[in-house]
Amino acid sequence: MSPKKLIALTKAGIEESLQFRLGAFVTLFANIIYLVLVYFLWKAIYASSGTDVVNGMTFEDTMIYLILATALFNFLEMYVVWDMSRNIQSGKIILDLLKPMEYKAYTFWSYSGNHVVLFFLTFIPTFIIVMFVTHGAIPMGINLVYFIVSVILALVVNFHIEMLVATLCLYTESTWGINIVKETIVLLLSGASIPLAFFPEAARKVVGMMPFRAVYDVPLNVLLGKGGADTLSGAASLWGFQAVWAVILIAASTLFWNVSVRKITVNGG
Amino acid sequence: MSKLEKNKNSRGLGFYLSIYRKILIQDLKTKMSYRADFVISTFGMILTNLSGFVTFLILFRNFPTINGWDYYHMLFLYGFSLIALTPVQCFFDNNWNLRFMVRSGDFIKYCFRPINVFFYFMSEVFDVKGLGQLAFGLGTLIYAWYHIGVAVTVGSIALLVLYIFTASLFMIAIMNFAAATAFWMEGSGNVMVIMFRFKDFAKYPASIFNSVFRFLFTFIIPIAFIAYYPSLAILAPDEEPLMTGIAPLFGLLVFYLSYHFWMRGVKRYDFTGS
Numbered sequence: 001m002s003p004k005k006l007i008a009l010t011k012a013g014i015e016e017s018l019q020f021r022l023g024a025f026v027t028l029f030a031n032i033i034y035l036v037l038v039y040f041l042w043k044a045i046y047a048s049s050g051t052d053v054v055n056g057m058t059f060e061d062t063m064i065y066l067i068l069a070t071a072l073f074n075f076l077e078m079y080v081v082w083d084m085s086r087n088i089q090s091g092k093i094i095l096d097l098l099k100p101m102e103y104k105a106y107t108f109w110s111y112s113g114n115h116v117v118l119f120f121l122t123f124i125p126t127f128i129i130v131m132f133v134t135h136g137a138i139p140m141g142i143n144l145v146y147f148i149v150s151v152i153l154a155l156v157v158n159f160h161i162e163m164l165v166a167t168l169c170l171y172t173e174s175t176w177g178i179n180i181v182k183e184t185i186v187l188l189l190s191g192a193s194i195p196l197a198f199f200p201e202a203a204r205k206v207v208g209m210m211p212f213r214a215v216y217d218v219p220l221n222v223l224l225g226k227g228g229a230d231t232l233s234g235a236a237s238l239w240g241f242q243a244v245w246a247v248i249l250i251a252a253s254t255l256f257w258n259v260s261v262r263k264i265t266v267n268g269g
Numbered sequence: 270m271s272k273l274e275k276n277k278n279s280r281g282l283g284f285y286l287s288i289y290r291k292i293l294i295q296d297l298k299t300k301m302s303y304r305a306d307f308v309i310s311t312f313g314m315i316l317t318n319l320s321g322f323v324t325f326l327i328l329f330r331n332f333p334t335i336n337g338w339d340y341y342h343m344l345f346l347y348g349f350s351l352i353a354l355t356p357v358q359c360f361f362d363n364n365w366n367l368r369f370m371v372r373s374g375d376f377i378k379y380c381f382r383p384i385n386v387f388f389y390f391m392s393e394v395f396d397v398k399g400l401g402q403l404a405f406g407l408g409t410l411i412y413a414w415y416h417i418g419v420a421v422t423v424g425s426i427a428l429l430v431l432y433i434f435t436a437s438l439f440m441i442a443i444m445n446f447a448a449a450t451a452f453w454m455e456g457s458g459n460v461m462v463i464m465f466r467f468k469d470f471a472k473y474p475a476s477i478f479n480s481v482f483r484f485l486f487t488f489i490i491p492i493a494f495i496a497y498y499p500s501l502a503i504l505a506p507d508e509e510p511l512m513t514g515i516a517p518l519f520g521l522l523v524f525y526l527s528y529h530f531w532m533r534g535v536k537r538y539d540f541t542g543s
Binding site: 033034055179 | 303305306308309310311312313314316317320323324327328330331332333334335336337456459460463466467470473477478479482
């Protein structure tokens with residue numbers, strides 16, 4: 001597949017997402033109110049605790065972590081599960097399967113445009129606001145480059161988790177159920193709803209080895225220079241963690257997809 | 270039509286209850302034919318509640334109190350909010366389909382029946398998953414109640430029932446407003462998702478907000494009424510704020526307004542003649 005064709009898919013995705021600018025702005029606005037809620041909650045929590053540092057996290061650390069996790073969540077969010085189940089029910093999936101391109105790659109590159117738009121419309125504005133509000137609590141330097149690498153790896157991991165779960169839709173029509181299970185597990189174990197640093201020691205060790213951490217927790221640590229990510233070798237080991245999971249998930253989702261796609265049943269179309 | 274219109278208004282509660290029962294049975298029959306879906310969805314619902322609970326435990330492991338609220342009082346709020354959010358989940362879940370039906374034009378079928386459009390539309394879906402949440406909420410509330418040691422009397426139970434009913438009206442109203450925006454604009458799905466997300470904060474005491482946001486979450490997006498104000502009627506009956514006292518009336522008012530907003534949307538839909 002030539003890069004030119006892939007870029008064409010990305011461009012189509014960008015144009016499609018720009019059709020829904022209003023949606024993006026509503027999301028941005030709502031996020032701000034949502035973050036205000038998060039702010040007051042954690043402010044009250046830290047005010048009641050009596051100490052400034054809990055489990056190595058100050059109030060500012062926690063806030064930056066949670067705000068950027070939300071921003072990252074909005075930017076990485078995919079609806080592969082929904083789209084695929086809708087396409088199966090309508091029969092449209094047949095058309096996608098007949099395309100002269102592997103289905104998974106087609107889906108990935110179709111989504112890439114959406115990610116590009118959301119990165120600029122939601123992540124960058126949030127990042128800039130955090131940067132100004134915290135007066136430089138986020139280090140500005142080579143870590144930004146490390147962060148980009150980590151985000152791309154996170155994107156790949158996230159996409160293949162989605163793909164694995166979406167393939168289940170070939171077996172059952174319970175899209176809502178499957179999706180809510182996936183979302184709950186990813187949000188809790190990736191550190192998006194409560195920083196992993198607050199988890200009990202034993203739980204943190206287990207959760208630390210799971211792939212969900214590669215989606216939110218690792219990129220944020222790389223960005224904030226935590227967990228040894230302030231050096232190149234430290235960052236590289238975190239990338240390694242992400243890459244290993246990316247490879248495992250790519251293999252697993254490809255295998256699962258190839259086995260399952262033969263079972264596809266489409267009513268009409 | 271005018272005769273029908275008159276008939277429609279003179280029909281009593283009994284008539285609507287019997288219709289609701291009939292539609293409910295049809296809906297449950299449909300659901301039963303997708304048994305796997307039912308099992309997976311229920312599992313998903315329980316998992317969400319469990320995850321919320323785990324988050325809660327982790328939080329309290331690190332921080333013993335939040336703004337003067339200890340573990341059991343917070344659990345009380347949490348359980349209360351889960352119960353208060355059950356009616357919107359069980360009885361008003363069809364709001365989520367409104368935008369698709371308005372867009373595709375299928376909504377017109379609801380306008381041609383000689384019964385209340387809002388009633389007919391909502392009665393079509395009963396969400397069984399909500400019952401899992403109810404059970405989880407009840408368990409949490411009873412556990413917290415026992416540990417706090419509030420006396421169990423006929424009075425306190427009656428108060429609890431009244432205030433849970435009150436609290437549920439607020440979330441129903443919020444979702445009615447959010448869903449009805451579909452009659453005016455595209456992208457109402459986003460509005461619904463956002464409003465639905467705010468409910469996650471209903472389980473924390475509203476006293477953590479500064480005055481501006483406390484006002485916002487009391488009068489504009491009234492999530493403080495989903496658990497905080499109503500719970501105070503039971504947890505702190507001697508020093509309950511004014512908002513707790515007026516909550517039942519305010520709840521009815523907000524629900525009534527949301528119903529009117531929704532019906533106004535229906536009128537507008539008729540007008541477009543699609």
